[in-house]
Amino acid sequence: MLNKPSLAVVDSYFLLRVAIGQVLETLGFCVSILANDDKDFNEQVEHVASVPDVCLLDIDTPSLREFKVAKRIKERYPGIKIIAYTVYEKEFKKIDEYGVDIFLKKDCSPEEIKAKIIRLMEPVKIF
Secondary structure (H helix, E strand, O other), X not given: OOOOOEEEEEOOOHHHXXXXXXXXXXXXXXXXXXXXXXXXXXXXXXXXXXXXXXXXXXXXXXXXXXXHHHHHHHHHOOOOEEEEEEOOHHHXXXXXXXXXXXXXXXXXXXXXXXXXXXXXXXXXXXX
């Protein structure tokens, strides 16, 4: 990984988004946005040098609310990669429908998060 990808964390719980941001920075990533929701994300994007490469998005209910947030972010910023984290494993099947690139279980390790981010940022090889 030559360049550090810039990251955003979107979580409705202040303490969780700050803690996740700190863990990501400890892992060597640059966290440019800590947002409450997609509206807050969009406002903050206006004040950073560039749109983050990856967005970690909390899916804290089995409703469609957060999936719609993922879809709106992806529609506005098609180049962004979205990692959704949740305890609701059955929601993993909605990954393609709403623009989520990867799901993570909330009980994953920091090393798993790092590996997923690195995998997302690897260039696609075409043979």
